[in-house]
Amino acid sequence: MNVATKSENFEPDADDDLPLYEARRKIYPIAVHGTFRRIKWALLLVTLGIYYLLPFVRWDRGPNAPSQAVLVDLVNGRFYFFFIEIWPQEIYYVTGLLILAALVLFLMNAVAGRIWCGYLCPQTVWTDLFQVIERMVEGDPRQRREKLKSASRAQRAFEAAAKHFLWLMVAWWTGGAWVLYFADAPTLTMQLLKGEGPMVAYLWIGILTFTTYVLAGHMREQVCTYMCPWPRIQAALTDEYAFNVTYRYDRGEPRGSLKKTEALKLQGLPAGDCIDCRQCVAACPTGVDIRLGSQLACIQCGLCIDACDTVMEKIGRPTRLIAYDTEMNVQRRIKGLAPVTKVFRARTLLYAALIVIVGGMMVATLAMRGSEGLSAIHDRNPLFVQLSDGSIRNAYTLRIVNKQSMPRRFALSVEGVPEAQLEVVGGISEIEDGRPVVAVGPDQTFELRALVSTHAKLPAEASLPVTFKITDVAGGETSIAPDHFKGP
């Protein structure tokens, strides 16, 4: 029972014990057909297709490198995405992706509210899939109700069992596909089939089977309404120009049965197009009656539009009594004003600009980064030492990264300190042109200590900018790392 809708004239009563919890209203949405349902089918196929098949896409990266197009290699600390290879020290790309994702979500929201929720959110996609299975096995809600009365207990139990079994199969394969992103997919699939897979793979399959089954099979719209923070944030970000699924009450009200409204219309009295058939409510996966206005629980899936359009076509009235429209336009039409569309507003432009900037920066850095890297960390303790001959020396830890799948040799040099002497501890194979040469293995990071000293007289409280530089002896590519040289 829902107290919120209990009665308009609530009478306070000393014995009226409010229920401790709200029992869930079970929602069994009816199947609908129409434009938005077709879009949802298409997106469901595409997104699930990508999710389940992507791990099997191969990508040739040469020897010694995995040939999986998308792979999170936790053991070696690498992330592969087609031609992009990300190292742990480049984790900021992931940060950038998250920022981009947030901005895209904001932009979608500014244009059309919770549209992400209705079409692309994994929770919606899997719930949709689970509901299809449910309708396939147990029939649509009307058949269900009839079966509750007529069908034998055994048949109902069998159908329920079949439904849960199919759900679990989907859930299990959802978890199965997840782990394939973390290891070579064909190999792991074989291992899993033979029961020789790593323990952690089984564990994650178990976890994802469980969460998918519970979230998509049992919690469904409750996740979208109560657990997800996005509707709250979204509600604060939206404005009157956003296209939300809207019941056009300027056209629909006053509602009444088909007969009644026809009669009223004949008499020239006001009558709306809504015939109160409640198909829009029956179709809604979150149980919303959209005719009450835009609501937190509505995920903008458009299924009520399809449901109502079907009704409108049947009774020969224009479709889109419910449509993606703005609250602003409903109000304007009531006042007899022409509807306005404003897609280019301050917030949409701002989000779009930010997306272009962040995306552009990421593409630029991706394109410009070399296949080697250098970083320098100055010793903090001591900042400098005085040597016996009076010269000043600073020590640094240098890290050289070779991202190529072949061994390379880098010559190390330092600039910025007058009369600088460079000395390296560990890993020096030879000297070339007075520069120490470091050999770094394929796909490896090499750490060494660099000692820079100078005889030159430094200004008091000196802190000179220095630049370390590595040059690939064979290829000539260079990388630099800036730091400081401290003196007394």
Added chain:
Amino acid sequence: MADIHKNDVDAISGVSTTGHEWDGIKELNNPLPRWWLWTFYVCILWSFLYWIAYPAWPLVTSYTYGVLGWKSREAIQTDLADLRAQRAAFGDKLAAASLEEIEQTPELLAFARAQGRAAFGDNCAPCHGAGGAGSKGYPNLNDDDWLWGGSLEQIQTTILHGARSTDANAHVGDMLAFGRDGVLQRPEIVAVADYVRSLSDLPPPAGVTPDLAKGKEVFAANCAACHGDEGKGNTELGAPNLTDGIWLFGSDRDSVIATITNGRGGIMPAWSGRLDPTTIKALTVYVHSLGGGK
């Protein structure tokens, strides 16, 4: 749920309020979703099970042990054993390799330096500082001046046996207290101090005219035996080089005079009994790589 304001009913929804109000916005007393409530109950149940299974309640002198018998101390021991087993592969290599081999194998060197850094922080940092920078009386291990020698072997020997420690093989070498023991008179001490300072081109303080000739004479008679004729020091005896720019006990005139008057002799403990040989190897390599190793 105690304080439901049944008389305060929201006009639109017909729901009573909780009596909480912020800026005119009232909180409706809607019930919780059932799944939420059940999650809450399950958490409470879980906490009870936890109390039974694991150590939870303090008693007067001990605590409830929990039926699983889990102990954090044992868990640590297991973790440590696992860690040792994991490291064994490298640890064995480190134990087998000579110091030179370690220096020449990049992976071993990295491993030894990492282990050495940790051991240094635990054992050596109190005297030599976290980065080995030392302080007055405690040598800086980053510079190129070594009392007992800066080669890998010499550093290892020093760590193993210490200096002026109780170890039988410790480095020995004491500087006499020339003034306190009455070997030299005050003017001689001042003269030799000025001379020693001049060896590393330190200027005399304003208003002082050093008697370098006399200082040189005193030096040759008393100091050259340990510090060498030219004052370049002797790592056999731990006698510092007096001609360089590094002064362990201070280079100002008063400090040098005090050193000559009272003698000096820093003590470093021997680590051979306290740290295992592999750790000492790692320490040696780490100290050597700090920048001063020869």
